[in-house]
Amino acid sequence: MNIHDKNAKTILTPAGGYLSGYSHSLNPYMGCPFACSYCYVRQLPVSLFREEPWGSWIEIKRNAATLLPGEIRKARKKGPVTLFMSSATDPYQPLEYKERITQALIQAMLEEPPDFLFVQTRSPLVVRDLPFFRQFGERIRVSMTIETDLENIRKHFTPKAPPLRARLRALRTLTEAGIPTQATIAPMLPFSRKFPSILKEVTQRVALDDFFMGDGARGKRTERLGIRKLFHEIHQERWFDPEAWKKVYPLLKEAFPEITLLVSKKGFKPGGKTVLH
Numbered sequence: 001m002n003i004h005d006k007n008a009k010t011i012l013t014p015a016g017g018y019l020s021g022y023s024h025s026l027n028p029y030m031g032c033p034f035a036c037s038y039c040y041v042r043q044l045p046v047s048l049f050r051e052e053p054w055g056s057w058i059e060i061k062r063n064a065a066t067l068l069p070g071e072i073r074k075a076r077k078k079g080p081v082t083l084f085m086s087s088a089t090d091p092y093q094p095l096e097y098k099e100r101i102t103q104a105l106i107q108a109m110l111e112e113p114p115d116f117l118f119v120q121t122r123s124p125l126v127v128r129d130l131p132f133f134r135q136f137g138e139r140i141r142v143s144m145t146i147e148t149d150l151e152n153i154r155k156h157f158t159p160k161a162p163p164l165r166a167r168l169r170a171l172r173t174l175t176e177a178g179i180p181t182q183a184t185i186a187p188m189l190p191f192s193r194k195f196p197s198i199l200k201e202v203t204q205r206v207a208l209d210d211f212f213m214g215d216g217a218r219g220k221r222t223e224r225l226g227i228r229k230l231f232h233e234i235h236q237e238r239w240f241d242p243e244a245w246k247k248v249y250p251l252l253k254e255a256f257p258e259i260t261l262l263v264s265k266k267g268f269k270p271g272g273k274t275v276l277h
């Protein structure tokens with residue numbers, strides 16, 4: 001892993017497209033060691049113009065927490081500051097154990113609070129910052145990516161990502177502590193009939209998205225990444241279908257009321273309450 005230090009010029013990036021409900025995205029690092037096969041960041045300029053493959057390098061934005069308060073103050077002059085952390089990295093990737101860049105950002109936010117913070121991760125390390133999350137009240141949601149309940153499927157598509165059991169345990173801890181949470185089945189991977197009840201044990205809200213609604217290009221981006229082949233290798237092509245989510249949605253509806261079962265972009269909108277109005 002090539003690890004670089006970087007002094008970022010800015011830390012908040014104006015949000016748009018899929019994240020149009022947010023004023024900004026916030027990436028404490030660039031690069032991500034989880035290297036998910038379907039990660040669309042591989043095709044963005046930040047990755048394309050590097051010689052090193054996606055997943056083999058990380059830039060630490062060393063000055064992130066110093067920049068943040070001033071940028072929040074400036075952004076607030078134009079309207080509510082709603083932050084999505086993170087869109088192009090995992091804020092709780094393993095380096096965060098030692099570097100604590102994300103934790104410093106969270107602490108800075110307690111001094112200069114945004115109107116809302118959405119934390120998107122697949123790492124159980126997120127639990128470490130629970131005491132800080134509590135202080136956000138309903139101005140936060142922690143969203144844990146859990147694309148399947150089948151560990152063999154997880155290993156096939158994302159061999160370097162944290163095991164599912166650890167993610168479920170982390171999500172349960174946060175939910176039981178009263179933090180607004182959700183399980184994010186995105187992108188949806190093949191799962192068992194038990195999945196909805198497993199999720200019901202650990203959270204009250206689910207966001208569901210797939211490779212066709214969620215990749216920003218009606219599946220074309222995902223095709224370019226060669227994901228169809230990965231489904232083919234395990235004889236699960238029927239799950240790689242724009243209609244597949246509609247077939248499993250009723251199963252999820254048995255465990256979650258419709259108002260807490262949000263599809264595609266709706267599952268990522270700002271809003272800390274369990275039930276959005």
Ligand code: SF4
Pocket residue numbers: 032033034035036038039040041087088089090122
């Ligand atoms: S965790 Fe997120 S940013 Fe990291 S490789 Fe996977 S999809 Fe990409």
